[in-house]
Amino acid sequence: MTTALKRHDAASFRRLTAGARRFVEPALDDEQSARLQGLFGRPLGADEAVRLIVDDVRRRGDIALRDWTRRIDGVEVEHLHAGPAEMAHAWSITDLELRAALTTAAARIRGFHALQRDTAVRGTGALGLRPVPLRRAGCYVPGGRAAYPSTVLMNVIPAQVAGVDSVIVATPPGPDGRAHPAVLAAAQLLGVAEVAVMGGAQAIAALAYGTESVRAVDTIVGPGNLFVTLAKRAVFGSVGIDGLAGPSEVIVVASEGADPRMVAADLVSQLEHDPLAWAVCVTDSAELAGRVEEAFVPAAESAVRHGIIAAAAGRHGMTVVCADLEEALALVDDFAPEHLELQGAAAEALASRVRTAGAIFVGEDSPVPMGDYIAGPNHTLPTGGAARFKGPLSV
Structure with missing residues (x-):
């Protein structure tokens, strides 16, 4: 070539x-089309597939979330949430140079975003406009076989600076059914209390509508593949989103x-x-x-x-x-x-x-x-x- x-x-x-x-849904290649046909038993496009997954998770909750993870990612996730001990361990085994890089980056990102925080009440007399942080934010971090700890920092820190009450990170499982240690290490550095081991359209649906194990959020931010992006488009209106990547x-x-x-x-x-x-x-x-x-x-x-x-x-x-x-x-x-x-x-x-x-x-x-x-x-x-x-x- x-x-x-x-x-x-x-x-x-x-x-x-x-x-x-403008955002245009790209055409699927032959391999992607064949994969969808294998998953659903008939030919269908990416948007229809995503909407079926989203609706299934909305209706059946954790059962559908685990089912689609098994069918799409080919793994069983034993625990849908990474525990505090697992996150602390991930930080402890992280290379010292990467720890230093993440710490430096986090400080710079936090410092820049702190300049954006606005708490002033504007208005005259009895009329006012008061900035109020959201109650709960979902931060999607792509993963699986690769790690994007920088995306943890970029998604979570603005929410923390804004004063959002609670933040949950969602990231796909690797072949071992666990979140990537580098993602967990970045979350540990920031003091994130919730990391859900789930990815794809099923994760976006769980964040938007909630399941037995995942409390619904008010907004979803973070990049992802075509299916994640289409899922964000499908749930917009039920929750806010940062955009269509x-x-x-x-x-x-x-x-x-x-x-x-x-x-x-x-x-x-x-x-x-x-x-x-x-x-x-x-x-x-x-x-x-x-x-x-x-x-x-x-x-x-x-x-x-x-x-x-x-x-x-x-x-x-x-x-x-x-x-x-x-x-x-x-x-x-x-x-x-x-x-x-x-x-x-x-x-x-x-x-x-x-x-x-x-x-x-x-x-x-x-x-x-x-x-x-x-x-x-x-x-x-x-x-x-x-x-x-x-x-x-x-x-």
């Missing part, structure tokens, strides 16, 4: 993305002086997330676009996840050459990217003029992974053009 960036001008890029910047995306606006190797590396780092991810370099220089395209190929082909990068680049990896930086900014605001990087001599000047982006990274020394893990702002960001009307997960 050839790994290369496609070249567009502003007009062709607008045509390509017109109508595409789509594939990861980045636009890099590269002005004069931008290092093409740095730009290419940042494009690769987004495309490796998902075959449907977006990675776009927008520039006012055809010569710089060419150098980015040249640097991209060896960077992509030497990456561990080359196959995913190649598939994503074939769909949504590109350079866009604009007449000037004004046109580049207009394209950015129309696209409303999850992540926006500004590199080159004009980076600082452009930063304050951007209207629609989930997070903005200014300069070549501000890569997206810094925001994903350690800088402090939240990494749960709007995708699919939703940055036009909403921002990151916040207090």
